[in-house]
Amino acid sequence: MANSPLSIAMISDFFHPNVGGVENHIYMLSVNLLRRGHKVIVITHSYPPDRVGVRWLLPGLKVYYIPFTTLVSSATLPDFLTFLPYFRNIILRERITLIHAHASLSALGHEGILHAHLLGVRTVFTDHSLFGFADAASILTNKLLEATMRTVGATICVSHTGRENTVLRANLAPEDVYVIPNSLIADQFLPAATPLTSDTVTIVVVSRLAYRKGVDLLVAAAPRICAACPNVRFVVGGDGPKLIDLLQMREKYFLQDRIELLGPVLHRDVPKVLTRGAIFLNTSLTEAFGTAILEAACAGLYIVSTRVGGVPEILPEDMISFALPTEDDIFRAIVEAIDIVQHGKHDPHRAHERIRGFYDWKQVAVRTEKVYRAVMDSPPQNLWTRIERTMGLGPFVGPIFTIILAVDCLFFMCLEYWYPREDIDYVDKQWGKHRFEEVLET
CATH class of the missing domain: 3.40.50.2000 (Glycogen Phosphorylase B;)
Structure with missing residues (x-):
């Protein structure tokens, strides 16, 4: 039947x-x-x-x-x-x-x-x-x-x-x-109840810390971003073989107060991590879809991502800035994203409602x-x-x-x-x- x-x-x-x-x-x-x-x-x-x-x-x-x-x-x-x-x-x-x-x-x-x-x-x-x-x-x-x-x-x-x-x-x-x-379940990824009032712009990275996820690009670009933008800090969640590279980079450039490494993050704790930031950074070298990007956008973050695989299919163009998988272009895209979030060009609650309508x-x-x-x-x-x-x-x-x-x-x-x-x-x-x-x- x-x-x-x-x-x-x-x-x-x-x-x-x-x-x-x-x-x-x-x-x-x-x-x-x-x-x-x-x-x-x-x-x-x-x-x-x-x-x-x-x-x-x-x-x-x-x-x-x-x-x-x-x-x-x-x-x-x-x-x-x-x-x-x-x-x-x-x-x-x-x-x-x-x-x-x-x-x-x-x-x-x-x-x-x-x-x-x-x-x-x-x-x-x-x-x-x-x-x-x-x-x-x-x-x-x-x-x-x-x-x-x-x-x-x-x-x-x-x-x-x-x-x-x-x-x-x-x-x-x-x-x-x-x-x-x-x-995704949109109700699990709600934007922060109150807007972030601090002048500090927090960039969130939640990823498996492996070569395929482009962690080498993050290691190269993060010091440049911190040097050019004094009001920027990073929150990085995840574990993997590239964690040691992030630790060494943080020690080398004395960025312990600017780059917070959370280690492994349980999936139920991901929303709490996302709502700490205004920008989500994805540096993957290959990605068939990118569920982490979708979750971050639903939580109201503005997205910066490498233009690889199926990532361009996930979100409307006004919710994401793309970069080539190079250190220079990731730096450019992050600076562009900081300007967008600081001047109120991205509405987290409107982004959440749009994602809720797109994915079910x-x-x-x-x-x-x-x-x-x-x-x-x-x-x-x-x-x-x-x-x-x-x-x-x-x-x-x-x-x-x-x-x-x-x-x-x-x-x-x-x-x-x-x-x-x-x-x-x-x-x-x-x-x-x-x-x-x-x-x-x-």
Whole structure:
């Protein structure tokens, strides 16, 4: 039926308790799909010291933490077969009809799409990042993504720039890729109740302190900005390998009273940090969307950002100043932004109301549901079609992934024999729904 509830499994290596754009996207999308009457579970890997097994997150989201250890950057080692017994058991016992995998670097996501067709489950994939084409890591990742996309039902990207990037990397038809942006809860990011009356202009940076986030540009530009603008101070929140560079820069230029380093900031504390400032600075070298920028704009800050990736798609031109990813241009854009905020050309409360009208998780859930319906209404792929598409990867890669596909099918047949479906402890269809309704009532 067109409006019948779906049973959806979100699969990714990146989920809570980690904090990040992908993690928040999966959680908020899942919650809003639950509110629309669908069944949603999350499948991810375990987290030390004891986050393993089944957990529940408010307001009734069931999470399976599979006992896998991570390899690097919260991602597990892709081995294709180890995940299948867990995946088969969960999908069958929860009566899942569609899986939604997230992130190109998620091994669990790729494996979930590979295994899904064995159980007659439809698939959707969301790409959250931008990748290059020249370095070895990007080449391998792109080929894996292309192999996965050969059998996926639909692909979603969080920006039009991300869509172009994914289309090129995975060799997809542009018309087969949807664009659905990230969003936020506007009520969590309110501007300061009273205007900042001090002559001091505070520039806020909240970011993972890594090379990709352009922290080297911040290290180079901050001393120049402090020297040219005596009334400017920085508040920097975040952690990462580049924190030591910021500490050394602050010591070198004696800016301990002008640059405050907060260290790691919990997501619930981000609004408090944002309302301390008037300008938000983003120096990223690559960015598919930029949720931190959206949150800062919603909190009433004027934005200065490098013009990279999908950032130009996020905000109207009068709410943001762009800079090239160079020290000189970031300095120019900051000086321009200081003039804007000091002369009252930016209204924080009007900016908040505009963001509230632009972005809403309810609309993201509605648009994603339409993609789900289109996938469910499309004809299924049989094994021969999957083999043909996989062989189309090329004379070298095609046979390798076809062998993986064949071994996967044989292993699945063994599991069907060793652990028959009638022996699986199936979940009560209504139990999770009742739990969700009880939580809402309380």
